[in-house]
Amino acid sequence: MDFAALQQQLCDRQTTCVELTERYLAKIEKGVHLNAFIFVMRDQALQRAAEVDRKIAKGVAGRLAGMVIGVKDNLALTNTLTTCGSRILHNFVAPYDATVLRKLAQEDAIFIGKTNLDEFAMGSSSETSIFGAVKNPIDPQRVAGGSSGGSAAAVAAGMCTAALGSDTGGSIRQPASFCGIVGLKPTYGRVSRYGLFAYASSFDQIGPLTRTVGDSAHILQVIAGCDPQDSTAVDTAVPDYQQALQRSIVGLKIGLPREYFTTGLDPQVETVLNKTVEKLRNGGAQVVEVSLPHSRYAVAAYYILATAEASSNLERYDGMRYGYRAGHVRSLEETYVKSRSQGFGDEVKRRIMLGTYVLSAGYYDAYYRRAQQVRTLVKGDFDAALEQVDCLLTPTAPTPAFCLHEKLDDPLSMYLSDIYTVSVNLAGLPALSVPAGTDSKGLPIGAQLIARPFDEETLFAVGQFVQNP
Amino acid sequence: MPYEPVIGLEVHIQLSTVSKIFCSCSTRFGAAPNTQVCPVCAGLPGVLPVLNRKVVEFAVRLGLATQCHINRKAVFARKNYFYPDLPKGYQISQFDLPFCQDGKIDIEVEGKVKAIRINRIHAEEDAGKSMHAETYVAAGETLVDLNRCGVPLLEVVSEPDIFSPQEAHAYLSCFRRLVRYLEICDGNMEEGSLRCDANISLRPVGTTALGVKTEIKNMNSFSHVEKALAYEISRQAELLERGERIVQETRLWNDGRGITESMRAKEFSHDYRYFPEPDLVPVEIDSQWIDRTRAEMPELPAAKRQRFIGDYSLSTADAEVLTEDRRLAEYFEAVVRESGDARTAATWVLGELLRALNERKHTIEQLRATPAHLAALLKLVAAGGINRAIARETFAIMLESGQMPDEIIRERGWSQINDSQVLEKAVDAVIAECPDETAAFRNGKEKVFGFLMGQVMRRTRGQANPQQLEQLLRQKLDDGNKRY
Numbered sequence: 001m002d003f004a005a006l007q008q009q010l011c012d013r014q015t016t017c018v019e020l021t022e023r024y025l026a027k028i029e030k031g032v033h034l035n036a037f038i039f040v041m042r043d044q045a046l047q048r049a050a051e052v053d054r055k056i057a058k059g060v061a062g063r064l065a066g067m068v069i070g071v072k073d074n075l076a077l078t079n080t081l082t083t084c085g086s087r088i089l090h091n092f093v094a095p096y097d098a099t100v101l102r103k104l105a106q107e108d109a110i111f112i113g114k115t116n117l118d119e120f121a122m123g124s125s126s127e128t129s130i131f132g133a134v135k136n137p138i139d140p141q142r143v144a145g146g147s148s149g150g151s152a153a154a155v156a157a158g159m160c161t162a163a164l165g166s167d168t169g170g171s172i173r174q175p176a177s178f179c180g181i182v183g184l185k186p187t188y189g190r191v192s193r194y195g196l197f198a199y200a201s202s203f204d205q206i207g208p209l210t211r212t213v214g215d216s217a218h219i220l221q222v223i224a225g226c227d228p229q230d231s232t233a234v235d236t237a238v239p240d241y242q243q244a245l246q247r248s249i250v251g252l253k254i255g256l257p258r259e260y261f262t263t264g265l266d267p268q269v270e271t272v273l274n275k276t277v278e279k280l281r282n283g284g285a286q287v288v289e290v291s292l293p294h295s296r297y298a299v300a301a302y303y304i305l306a307t308a309e310a311s312s313n314l315e316r317y318d319g320m321r322y323g324y325r326a327g328h329v330r331s332l333e334e335t336y337v338k339s340r341s342q343g344f345g346d347e348v349k350r351r352i353m354l355g356t357y358v359l360s361a362g363y364y365d366a367y368y369r370r371a372q373q374v375r376t377l378v379k380g381d382f383d384a385a386l387e388q389v390d391c392l393l394t395p396t397a398p399t400p401a402f403c404l405h406e407k408l409d410d411p412l413s414m415y416l417s418d419i420y421t422v423s424v425n426l427a428g429l430p431a432l433s434v435p436a437g438t439d440s441k442g443l444p445i446g447a448q449l450i451a452r453p454f455d456e457e458t459l460f461a462v463g464q465f466v467q468n469p
Numbered sequence: 470m471p472y473e474p475v476i477g478l479e480v481h482i483q484l485s486t487v488s489k490i491f492c493s494c495s496t497r498f499g500a501a502p503n504t505q506v507c508p509v510c511a512g513l514p515g516v517l518p519v520l521n522r523k524v525v526e527f528a529v530r531l532g533l534a535t536q537c538h539i540n541r542k543a544v545f546a547r548k549n550y551f552y553p554d555l556p557k558g559y560q561i562s563q564f565d566l567p568f569c570q571d572g573k574i575d576i577e578v579e580g581k582v583k584a585i586r587i588n589r590i591h592a593e594e595d596a597g598k599s600m601h602a603e604t605y606v607a608a609g610e611t612l613v614d615l616n617r618c619g620v621p622l623l624e625v626v627s628e629p630d631i632f633s634p635q636e637a638h639a640y641l642s643c644f645r646r647l648v649r650y651l652e653i654c655d656g657n658m659e660e661g662s663l664r665c666d667a668n669i670s671l672r673p674v675g676t677t678a679l680g681v682k683t684e685i686k687n688m689n690s691f692s693h694v695e696k697a698l699a700y701e702i703s704r705q706a707e708l709l710e711r712g713e714r715i716v717q718e719t720r721l722w723n724d725g726r727g728i729t730e731s732m733r734a735k736e737f738s739h740d741y742r743y744f745p746e747p748d749l750v751p752v753e754i755d756s757q758w759i760d761r762t763r764a765e766m767p768e769l770p771a772a773k774r775q776r777f778i779g780d781y782s783l784s785t786a787d788a789e790v791l792t793e794d795r796r797l798a799e800y801f802e803a804v805v806r807e808s809g810d811a812r813t814a815a816t817w818v819l820g821e822l823l824r825a826l827n828e829r830k831h832t833i834e835q836l837r838a839t840p841a842h843l844a845a846l847l848k849l850v851a852a853g854g855i856n857r858a859i860a861r862e863t864f865a866i867m868l869e870s871g872q873m874p875d876e877i878i879r880e881r882g883w884s885q886i887n888d889s890q891v892l893e894k895a896v897d898a899v900i901a902e903c904p905d906e907t908a909a910f911r912n913g914k915e916k917v918f919g920f921l922m923g924q925v926m927r928r929t930r931g932q933a934n935p936q937q938l939e940q941l942l943r944q945k946l947d948d949g950n951k952r953y
Contacts, residue, residue, distance in 0.1 A: 074515075082514070094508075094513065094514070096515075096516075098515065193517060194515070194516065194517050195516075196515055197515045198515070200747075201747035202747035229516075230519075231517065231518070232517075232748065232750060308744060312547050312549050312559050312742070312744070314558075315549060316512050316514065316556060316558045317514075318551060318553075318558060321511070321556060359744055360740055360742060361740045364742075364744075368744060
């Protein structure tokens with residue numbers, strides 16, 4: 001049932017927010033082995049649900065009344081822990097709300113808990129959290145994807161209506177693809193980042209994970225827009241996304257980037273994508289081949305730039321003012337070294353070291369500056385392609401969900417699972433992963449749609465068409 | 470071998486904005502520790518900086534006043550290092566594209582004007598304050614006050630164009646006057662709102678290559694700067710004389726011992742890993758913004774001084790003092806406008822007014838006597854309503870009470886006595902009372918005249934018109950002479 005149907009039921013008094021929340025809480029309990037939530041806000045959620053029910057009765061409820069949301073645990077929410085899945089923030093309670101959460105609360109969304117993730121959103125499998133790995137509801141032997149794996153698993157397992165994630169190199173889209181749901185990474189600047197614990201500031205973007213494209217549109221409608229507390233949130237009008245869902249795809253031009261359909265792509269993923277192409281053609285869209293010649297440099301450039309920013313963003317976790325502080329230290333330097341060595345996990349340390357290295361004197365030009373140049377070229381590729389077509393269609397990930405531990409000790413193969421998603425973050429474009437089919441084992445496979453900056457409308461129109469049977 | 474020093478100065482000024490550079494916390498100095506802090510300046514996870522426009526305006530103002538090129542696109546950068554008073558682990562500063570570049574400041578040493586080139590002016594956030602030895606800090610403990618975190622700073626880097634401690638002093642005082650005129654910084658070095666670091670090296674006189682430099686920090690007043698530079702010159706010269714090498718290092722001025730001391734190398738061997746700040750967009754400064762700022766610029770000290778010399782026929786020295794402080798200059802000009810007499814206005818402002826300010830340790834804004842008060846007083850003197858002595862007393866009362874001078878004089882019955890009959894009576898009485906002095910004068914003892922004048926003044930409680938009185942007294946004394 002999508003959110004529109006749910007709201008109808010609430011409106012018709014067939015159910016209540018409290019009932020709904022209880023149902024989700026029961027699902028969470030039943031699926032506790034999936035480890036989707038770091039903690040559940042049971043009492044707060046029920047209390048809030050009762051409040052919203054009263055508002056519905058009075059006819060003064062907000063646009064998202066009845067929307068029960070899981071929040072990725074790297075978003076600040078007053079009076080709750082925000083851990084980023086890391087020991088270093090094991091006891092951190094933010095004294096303020098992320099802008100997106102404030103906006104959602106204003107429209108009477110109900111927060112049900114904080115979802116699990118890769119530590120500091122650095123990962124593609126949600127296995128590196130100190131709270132343990134998230135498991136895929138479709139096949140608990142497999143990963144849910146990452147880093148917003150907890151959010152994806154929670155939505156897929158019916159533990160909430162929708163969830164928020166953050167996407168730096170594919171962290172919303174890839175888990176959405178692995179769990180068979182819809183994941184939107186909005187245009188960089190479409191949604192305020194205030195309150196998102198930064199991984200890589202020039203890439204991070206908050207977005208919804210939902211069961212349907214329509215629900216995604218509902219949430220974006222509320223969270224999009226400029227914010228006086230985020231200079232990088234852009235002041236452009238927020239269109240009516242529900243209207244975009246009604247748009248026809250007849251005559252739309254859709255591009256297939258040649259470079260995305262070569263080696264490394266799982267044949268079953270390719271098959272599903274081909275079927276999607278057929279469906280779009282049959283629906284009246286024109287599908288053509290385009291080229292993104294600098295794609296092969298994207299992963300390298302991404303891991304240089306994102307880790308450079310991360311190395312700086314994570315400097316504040318020094319054991320001084322909040323979070324984990326190592327005991328038995330004799331000097332300031334030892335406090336830093338031990339707190340950070342013990343507080344961060346291996347993958348986070350790996351990225352901090354990589355980022356520190358590429359910014360170091362003597363290496364900046366060879367790495368950081370060159371990677372910036374690549375970023376410009378990648379962006380240029382997309383600009384050129386999106387001049388010819390209205391949007392691009394690609395696989396979201398090269399494979400369906402892989403097994404737990406399969407790639408944990410092989411960072412490079414883990415990094416390559418983002419190969420189709422990172423370019424989009426380099427270019428700052430909006431992209432949507434929408435379920436397109438399954439493989440022979442029944443594992444979901446997502447298709448990724450990429451549009452021009454601030455043209456989430458096209459993503460919703462095409463996404464809706466792809467998702468509908 | 471004679472050496473000459475080559476000095477470049479890095480001056481940091483705390484901008485007198487109401488709020489911090491990236492959040493809306495107050496910048497007020499002296500508040501209780503950690504009371505002017507929010508999630509943004511405390512560097513909590515998830516927060517983002519938003520640039521205070523005033524900072525850009527102030528930077529452009531200083532850039533224009535120092536004839537800098539204003540970059541149309543300026544970029545903030547992160548300077549990364551760990552320290553407990555730096556809560557984000559990086560300072561937001563500027564690196565590749567600062568607000569202003571390539572300007573100059575004209576200084577004057579021993580009557581000669583010299584241009585000191587400015588390399589760059591960039592904006593950054595201040596760090597917090599580590600407190601080691603305050604009353605409420607236990608021994609061996611360090612506490613951190615984050616109030617200062619995010620207070621806006623401009624760093625102004627000069628080229629190595631300064632060749633003596635005197636020139637360094639002249640540069641700093643010129644610079645301080647300038648920022649005070651521009652009202653972007655209070656220029657208070659003791660409170661740390663103006664801080665100065667120096668780079669200094671020596672080279673044989675007549676050569677052009679630069680020697681190995683040291684960086685001197687911890688100079689908290691103009692005299693520290695002069696003393697530290699003089700010390701460092703002799704220290705480096707001695708080393709060079711002995712054939713030793715200068716070590717490139719940071720040295721701290723120890724004012725108590727009167728020497729510079731090496732800071733341990735470890736503490737400053739930072740690799741700051743600068744990179745563009747991704748949380749802020751580049752600042753676009755269009756020509757309209759620059760033009761508007763230019764139009765709002767006050768007259769600068771050098772121009773004002775020249776104008777005062779020309780318009781008011783003041784001496785260079787008087788013009789210099791009057792233009793040292795923009796408010797004083799404006800006060801003076803307001804008095805001139807209202808009284809119409811620049812010479813007298815200058816005499817009073819430079820004399821009575823400055824004396825009163827110094828005695829009271831007041832700023833000109835704190836005075837209760839406005840330019841209108843002083844102008845009214847000068848007019849009264851000019852019109853013969855009161856004499857100078859009474860005028861001085863009236864001025865003193867005016868400063869305290871803020872009353873207008875005519876009111877003070879009326880209340881106290883102090884108006885000048887111009888009535889010749891009244892004066893004549895007083896003169897006659899004094900001559901009668903002082904036969905010995907009168908006789909002495911008449912016998913040619915001219916000195917006694919002053920005493921007799923004083924006696925009459927006393928009788929009239931100082932209110933006698935002095936010119937009229939003098940004339941009358943002489944006349945009476947001479948009349949007596951004639952009778953013999």
